[in-house]
Amino acid sequence: MFSRTKILFSAVMAVAAIAAATPAQAGVPESKDPIKLAVNEWTGQHLSTYIYGALLEGMGYNVDYVTAGAVPQYAAIATGNLTANPENWDNNIGDIYPKAVASGDIVLAGKLGLQTREGWIYPPYMEEKCPGLPDWKALLKCADAFGNAETFPNGRVIAYPADWGTRTTDFVKANKMPFVSVPGGSEGAMIAELKSAVAAKEPILMMFWAPHWIFAEMEFNWVEMPAYEDGCDEDPKVGPNPKAVHDCGFAQANVNKVAWKGMQAKWPAAYKLFEAYTLTNADQNAMMVEVDNKGRDVKEVAKEWVAANKAKWQPWVDAAK
Structure with a gap:
């Protein structure tokens, strides 16, 4: 078993390792303005965000981590006051999100990889x-x-x-x-x-x-709930109660990476990294035990994951070049 000192050293070296892996990226960062990442209310999302942020920092980007509610965040992403969220659950989204996606103000950058x-x-x-x-x-x-x-x-x-x-x-x-x-x-x-x-x-x-x-x-x-059907939230005829809406079970989420429409133009390498970035349930579960069960700092755990998983993230960084 590694000592605590060795683990902490690995975490400290994680960003340096990313920087060393990208010496030939001329013009990165394309802007010194901070990339503002949304931090929502649950540990898994924190880990997804801080891992992506650590990778960005290793590439030389300035990163701000901004606390934002899962629903209120969309107005900020649509206007560029927030840049991105790497773990967006699309079944609890309010009214702003679908309109912002339809208008192009919020861009979908692919699925994160979680099974939910x-x-x-x-x-x-x-x-x-x-x-x-x-x-x-x-x-x-x-x-x-x-x-x-x-x-x-x-x-x-x-x-x-x-x-x-x-x-x-x-x-x-x-x-x-x-x-x-x-x-x-x-x-x-x-x-x-x-x-x-x-x-x-x-x-x-x-x-x-x-x-x-x-x-x-x-x-x-x-609990085994009645299956969700399209239209259940608008049409009383859909679902078990013909006189009410919202009577189906819950629509299951896709977990997408979402970004402000201007991210790709302003920080193209960061956006390419965003598109390539993935995590699995196994990745998250192991880290969540460290944070929620053992009381460890979420940023420290995220950086440890980066230090231990170069084989996984190196292709993402390469794809961003």
């Missing part, structure tokens, strides 16, 4: 208290098993944080489910609530996503 899932999760012991799970219809008959003092006799489902959209609330309302949808806090707060409930074998139902390291540490099952 979103939906409601629960610990397996809840199946004893709610026979019929994982079928979502079982929740209509056993909502009280998921309730607490504030919601009983209705059940409680923890939704995403408020600025991630209202899909859980919409689904509950559309299907007249006897549940109260409660917005989650931060990712860390949601994980803490999952851990606390499982440790005490208390009821919990939560909107969540994969990839995520929590599935390597704890066992959860996914």
Whole structure:
């Protein structure tokens, strides 16, 4: 096993290694203006962003990391106040994103490479208290098993944080489910609530996503929801309730890299690197354990990944030349 000192040294040397790999790139950086990368609310996105940022820094670019909500970020990307986001989940996007893509103000630069899932999760012991799970219809008959003092006799489902959209609330309302949808806090707060409930074998139902390291540490099952169909959010005839919209299960995400339309012209090599850049679930899961489970600094972990994966990123850098 490498010592902590050796690991830290590798992280420090990562940017130097990238710089050494690109000595012949005349004119890079094409502009000294900073490339502004969006930092959203979850660890996986942080890692995707900081790895790409470390690669840019190694090529000589100035990089700013800007905290931005998953939905509010699109107005900033469309106007160039943010330059790019390497991990954009396209099923929780609000109204601005599709319009900005259609107008060309936001450009899609390819898929990041993650295989995703979103939906409601629960610990397996809840199946004893709610026979019929994982079928979502079982929740209509056993909502009280998921309730607490504030919601009983209705059940409680923890939704995403408020600025991630209202899909859980919409689904509950559309299907007249006897549940109260409660917005989650931060990712860390949601994980803490999952851990606390499982440790005490208390009821919990939560909107969540994969990839995520929590599935390597704890066992959860996914609620089987009605399949998403095109038009479900606009046409009441689509989905299980003919009198409501938003009554289908959740559309599953593509994870795309998105950029301001002017990025390619202003920083062409950085944009080529952006197009080539990919990560896998395995890449992210291993790093998320280090950050979320071991409490390590996300930038440090991202740079360690760069130091250990030259064989993977060197072709990306070569493609940017």
